[in-house]
Amino acid sequence: MASEQQLQFLQQISPFSSLPIKLLSQTAQQLDVVYFPSDSVIKEFDSLFIVIKGLVKERRGETVLGRYAGGSFFGEQLLLGKSAASVQVEFLVEEEAILYSLPKSQFAELLEKDRGFYDFFHSSIAERLDSLYKTQQMASATEVMMDTVCLAPIRPLLKVKASASLAETAQILRKNAGDACLVEFAGNLPESERFGLFSSSDLLKALAEPKSHDEFSIHKVGDYASRELISVHQFDFLFNALLKITRHGIDRLVVRDDQGFIGFLTQQDLMILFADQSGLALIKIDQADNLHELLKVSDQIDRLIDNLHHRGIKSHYIAKMVNELHRKIMQKLVELLLDSSLRDKVCLLVMGSEGRSEQILRTDQDNALLFADDLDKEERIKIDAFSDTFSQALLKLGFPPCPGGIMLNQPRWRQSYSEFCAQLHEWFDQPCEESFMWSAIFSDAECVYGNQAQLENLKKQLFSSLRNQPIWLHHFAAKALQFPTPVGFLGGLITIKNQRREWVNLKKGGIFPIVHGVRCYALEAGVQQTNTHWRIKALMDLEVFEHEFGIELGESLNFLQGLRLESMLQQQGIEEADSESIDISVLSHLQQDLLKEAFRVVERFKKRLSRHFKLHEVL
Amino acid sequence: MQAWWSALQQRRRDKRFLKKLREPEFVFLADAKSRLERKEFVSLDCETTGLNPKQDRIITLSAVKICGNRILSSQKFNVMVYPEISISEESIKVHHIRHVDLQVGEVLSERQAIEAFLHFIGSATLVGYYLEFDLAMIDRIVKPWLGSGLPNPRIEVSGLYYQWRQQQHRDSMHNAHYDLRFDHMMEKLELPMFSQHDAFNDALMTGMAFLKLRSLLYGDLSAH
Numbered sequence: 001m002a003s004e005q006q007l008q009f010l011q012q013i014s015p016f017s018s019l020p021i022k023l024l025s026q027t028a029q030q031l032d033v034v035y036f037p038s039d040s041v042i043k044e045f046d047s048l049f050i051v052i053k054g055l056v057k058e059r060r061g062e063t064v065l066g067r068y069a070g071g072s073f074f075g076e077q078l079l080l081g082k083s084a085a086s087v088q089v090e091f092l093v094e095e096e097a098i099l100y101s102l103p104k105s106q107f108a109e110l111l112e113k114d115r116g117f118y119d120f121f122h123s124s125i126a127e128r129l130d131s132l133y134k135t136q137q138m139a140s141a142t143e144v145m146m147d148t149v150c151l152a153p154i155r156p157l158l159k160v161k162a163s164a165s166l167a168e169t170a171q172i173l174r175k176n177a178g179d180a181c182l183v184e185f186a187g188n189l190p191e192s193e194r195f196g197l198f199s200s201s202d203l204l205k206a207l208a209e210p211k212s213h214d215e216f217s218i219h220k221v222g223d224y225a226s227r228e229l230i231s232v233h234q235f236d237f238l239f240n241a242l243l244k245i246t247r248h249g250i251d252r253l254v255v256r257d258d259q260g261f262i263g264f265l266t267q268q269d270l271m272i273l274f275a276d277q278s279g280l281a282l283i284k285i286d287q288a289d290n291l292h293e294l295l296k297v298s299d300q301i302d303r304l305i306d307n308l309h310h311r312g313i314k315s316h317y318i319a320k321m322v323n324e325l326h327r328k329i330m331q332k333l334v335e336l337l338l339d340s341s342l343r344d345k346v347c348l349l350v351m352g353s354e355g356r357s358e359q360i361l362r363t364d365q366d367n368a369l370l371f372a373d374d375l376d377k378e379e380r381i382k383i384d385a386f387s388d389t390f391s392q393a394l395l396k397l398g399f400p401p402c403p404g405g406i407m408l409n410q411p412r413w414r415q416s417y418s419e420f421c422a423q424l425h426e427w428f429d430q431p432c433e434e435s436f437m438w439s440a441i442f443s444d445a446e447c448v449y450g451n452q453a454q455l456e457n458l459k460k461q462l463f464s465s466l467r468n469q470p471i472w473l474h475h476f477a478a479k480a481l482q483f484p485t486p487v488g489f490l491g492g493l494i495t496i497k498n499q500r501r502e503w504v505n506l507k508k509g510g511i512f513p514i515v516h517g518v519r520c521y522a523l524e525a526g527v528q529q530t531n532t533h534w535r536i537k538a539l540m541d542l543e544v545f546e547h548e549f550g551i552e553l554g555e556s557l558n559f560l561q562g563l564r565l566e567s568m569l570q571q572q573g574i575e576e577a578d579s580e581s582i583d584i585s586v587l588s589h590l591q592q593d594l595l596k597e598a599f600r601v602v603e604r605f606k607k608r609l610s611r612h613f614k615l616h617e618v619l
Numbered sequence: 620m621q622a623w624w625s626a627l628q629q630r631r632r633d634k635r636f637l638k639k640l641r642e643p644e645f646v647f648l649a650d651a652k653s654r655l656e657r658k659e660f661v662s663l664d665c666e667t668t669g670l671n672p673k674q675d676r677i678i679t680l681s682a683v684k685i686c687g688n689r690i691l692s693s694q695k696f697n698v699m700v701y702p703e704i705s706i707s708e709e710s711i712k713v714h715h716i717r718h719v720d721l722q723v724g725e726v727l728s729e730r731q732a733i734e735a736f737l738h739f740i741g742s743a744t745l746v747g748y749y750l751e752f753d754l755a756m757i758d759r760i761v762k763p764w765l766g767s768g769l770p771n772p773r774i775e776v777s778g779l780y781y782q783w784r785q786q787q788h789r790d791s792m793h794n795a796h797y798d799l800r801f802d803h804m805m806e807k808l809e810l811p812m813f814s815q816h817d818a819f820n821d822a823l824m825t826g827m828a829f830l831k832l833r834s835l836l837y838g839d840l841s842a843h
Contacts, residue, residue: 005813005820006692033690033823035830053811098811098827101689 003028006100013050013071014590015120023113031100042091045078047101054097055585060089063492067094067502072589076121079104149241150234152270154255154263159184162196162222166206169198169221180252180264183225195261196225199251231256232265242270243324285328291336291393294329298397301325305360306569319561320531323357326350327448330367333393334449338386342379345372348449351406355444356515357531360565364402365394366441368413370420370454387414406441417454421461428465428472436476440516443523444530463526477520477613481606483508487599493592495584504595506567507580510560510602514553517609521545532557553605556598563587563595629772636770649770650742659743660685660774662826664818665753666714669707672755676702678716680732680757681818682739683826685746688834690826696739697819700732714816733760744772748801748825751775776825779832780804786836804828 006028010016016024034049036042042049042056049056050073058066058074068074074091111118158181160169173181180199202224206216231254232241241253245267252266288294305322327350334348352366353359371383391401391409401407408414415423424442427435443462447455466473486494486509495502515532522535525542529535533554540550567582584592610616633649640646647653663682669675682696706716727735736757747753750773758768777799784797784807798804801824805812810827813820 003692004817005823030693032693033827035688035690035827035834037831037834053809096809096831103693 003031006031009050009052009100013073015117018116019110019114023110027102027106027110030103030106032103034099034101036093036097036099038093038096040093042093044101045075046104047075048073048079048104048107049075049091050100050102052098052100054093054099055095056097056099057092057094058089059092060492063488064495065089065492066589066592067585067587068589069585074589076107079107080121148235149232149238149255149265152238152241152265154234154265155269157182157254157261157263160198160221162186162220162225164221165217166203166219166221166224167216170203170216173200173203178264179266182254182261183221185222192229193227195229195254196222196227197229197252197254198225201251202226229254231261233257234262238270239321241265243321245270246324246328285325285332288332289336291333291396294332295397298329302361302398305565318565319358319360323354323359326354326359329397330394331449333390337389337393339382342371342375342382342386343449344451345375345379346370346383346450347447347452347454348408349445349455350448351441351445353444355441355446355530357446358515358561360561361568364406365391365399366402366406367408367448368406368442368445369408370451370458371414371416372451372454373416373418375416383414404437406438417458420458424458424461425465428469431472431475436479439476440479440519443519446530459528463523466523473520473524474613474615474617476523477517477609478615480513480516480520480609481615483512485509485513485599485603485606487596487603493584493596493599496581498578501583501585503578503581504584505581506560506564510599511557511564513602513606514557514560517605518553520609520613552601556601559594559598563591625772632770632772636767639765639767641766642764645737645765647741648737654742654744654772657741657743658686659741660746660826660829661740661743662690662746662822662829663740663750663753664747664821664825665756666716666816666818667710667756668702668705669710670752672752672759675707675710675756676700677729677732677756677760678702678706678714679818680736681822682736683819683822684743685826685829688830690823690830692823695819695822696736698732698735699726700729701726703729714818729760730764733757733764737761740771742771744774745769746774746776746825746829748776748804748821748828774829776828776832777804779829779836780808783832783835808832 003025007025010019010024010028016027019027031050032047033052034044036054036056049068051068051070053070056068056074057064058068066074078089111121155178156176158172158176158178160172160181160183162183162185164172169181173179180197183196183198185194185196198221206219206224230244230248230250232244234255234257244253245251250267252264254261255263255265285294285297288297301322305318330348330350334343338346347370349355349368349370350366351368352364354366369383369387371380375383387408391407395401406413412423427439439462445455445459483505484494486504488494493504495504497503518532518535518539521527521539521544522529525539525544527535527538527542529538536545536550536554536557539545540547545553563582564580568579570586571579584595587595630651633651636649637646640649661682661684663680665677665680667675667677677700679697679699681698684691684694745754754769754773762768780799781797801821802812805824805828808828808831810824810831813824
């Protein structure tokens with residue numbers, strides 16, 4: 001009873017929080033309270049220290065290895081005998097500290113008695129990261145977003161031959177109480193064309209065509225089936241399923257496993273599962289018919305992000321989801337603002353991080369507009385006017401203008417297909433700082449609205465130019481090395497002091513080198529994807545990256561982006577906020593470890609990049 | 620000068636105690652030699668049936684040893700005492716210990732509790748916040764039994780706090796009235812507050828205040 005305070009304290013701290021209550025209260029009994037005034041040095045190495053209040057710095061010589069504030073612990077390296085150079089490690093009290101000390105014997109007992117506790121201290125960084133996410137995700141047991149498709153109510157698969165008549169098909173649907181079936185086409189067709197989908201709405205369409213009753217027994221279902229089959233793997237995330245449904249504007253997905261198709265997932269069933277804001281936001285954007293309503297939705301998106309992040313959803317899933325919502329908003333804007341006669345003559349691009357689907361909070365607009373070569377003067381005036389109102393509308397929705405002017409209201413980023421093509425060649429023929437930057441941004445472009453073929457052709461031009469001028473890519477790749485990685489020779493973090501706090505630049509130090517480096521590899525290999533995680537995946541499939549390295553790189557990027565999001569969310573509303581950096585004293589012990597590990601991966605990646613693109617010859 | 624004076628006072632107190640002591644078993648309370656060697660402090664607090672030491676009784680008695688800069692909360696002393704009188708309504712409101720709470724778990728008689736307590740503290744220096752009250756409650760039991768009140772040296776944390784506040788304002792013309800309330804003191808010292816009016820937590824917080832004030836007033840701890 002008297003250790004209630006200590007018990008509650010430990011319950012807040014991973015991995016203690018996962019200990020069974022009996023073991024935990026036994027541990028709470030063993031805690032002593034230790035006091036250290038500012039600037040004193042902690043010399044006791046026979047216990048694990050947990051900070052109640054204050055700030056303690058771990059250092060080896062001049063290198064700072066870590067900082068520990070309230071709720072974090074230190075000293076475990078020495079207890080575990082992992083730190084051979086223990087003599088040189090020193091704990092300096094930066095700000096008067098009150099600590100709990102847990103005796104070595106009790107720590108050893110926990111390691112012995114609790115498997116989870118043992119694993120936490122002995123597992124590799126990647127595993128630790130996962131266990132961190134797991135504990136965060138436990139809190140969000142109700143969150144269905146990250147559940148797999150097979151957990152949703154999947155409707156049984158119905159299959160008919162394409163040669164079956166409409167009447168027969170209707171009977172099958174009726175008998176099985178289904179509203180759609182798979183249509184199997186006969187003949188020697190490629191895998192992607194062997195199946196089609198016939199739903200009750202196709203049946204209605206068929207009914208609407210005037211024909212006699214008899215004809216239903218003659219007409220073949222194959223002639224009415226939709227040949228474009230959108231499917232989802234049963235182990236994919238449910239929110240990916242939702243994205244597919246909204247993106248393609250369809251009512252159902254075909255669920256597949258590794259062998260073949262297994263059932264249907266309908267939008268209706270999915271929406272019941274998603275009875276929260278995320279699904280609603282998608283629908284609301286669809287329903288909005290003026291700017292004002294879009295404005296309301298975009299406010300909700302910000303709250304949604306905060307919410308998702310606190311539930312422990314990995315940042316690249318949040319980014320994917322949010323980018324999908326942003327794209328929906330932009331599509332809606334085009335529909336609201338652009339003359340309908342011009343809609344299939346343009347191609348609206350999002351580029352940079354928005355193109356890679358890595359934008360989390362609304363940042364600069366990076367967009368461009370391509371249009372067909374054969375527009376007349378009047379149409380071009382309409383396009384110009386549209387571009388201005390579009391940029392203004394995005395501004396109102398909270399997307400700040402791009403300081404580099406990479407926006408469709410600038411002439412450079414609003415050109416006809418041929419004009420843009422010429423410009424692309426110019427970038428290659430006259431490489432300079434700007435053309436490198438523009439190429440980088442353009443290579444991440446994705447089409448949000450309109451005629452996608454225009455972009456695809458331009459990308460083809462880009463890849464062929466790269467093949468013709470391989471040396472260009474070497475110079476391009478060198479940009480990944482322009483900022484030093486903020487990790488010291490001995491593995492400590494290199495920080496920048498500002499306002500009495502220590503900052504690490506996550507973007508320049510880690511995120512940018514990974515994103516740009518992976519972009520270079522992807523361009524070289526002709527990978528079409530723009531998202532960095534998908535590029536890494538594609539490069540793993542092409543065996544450019546070994547499996548293990550790819551996973552490590554992806555996880556490191558994930559972690560860095562997660563931290564950056566956290567920092568951005570914290571700094572929201574603060575003037576002169578530094579959206580690229582994080583104040584490391586707010587990080588837990590585990591997070592600091594992971595950060596160092598992530599930077600080490602970045603460092604290894606840079607070395608690899610340098611060898612691969614022979615950057616020492618270029619620089 | 621001051622140190623010399625208090626050492627003399629203490630020697631007198633020990634002597635008087637030994638002279639009056641009726642139970643030779645407890646000579647260790649005044650063992651000046653072990654006190655000097657062990658340099659132990661004990662922070663203590665009790666919750667009572669009311670605020671009158673003459674009438675009211677102890678309900679819970681908690682103490683924790685302090686050694687160097689370490690509060691040995693793992694070796695705490697924490698007992699419940701069966702009060703022979705009923706607990707006043709006002710004090711129930713403060714410490715939330717009702718009569719029924721004393722019927723569960725191990726509850727000692729006053730004599731058993733104090734005996735265990737004396738063995739726990741030994742010759743250590745006692746530390747407390749408004750210690751006088753707690754000691755009066757304890758001495759009410761100790762005196763008729765041993766023949767004398769506790770001989771242990773004592774440190775009043777609110778006194779240390781007052782001294783520190785005065786030192787802070789030594790150079791200014793500020794002739795302050797200092798707020799000595801416990802929560803106010805903890806706030807000024809920037810120490811964490813645990814839930815109050817649990818004898819053990821109070822003893823622990825008093826211990827922290829003691830460590831911090833001692834370091835603020837006398838600097839390096841290891842010298843003590």
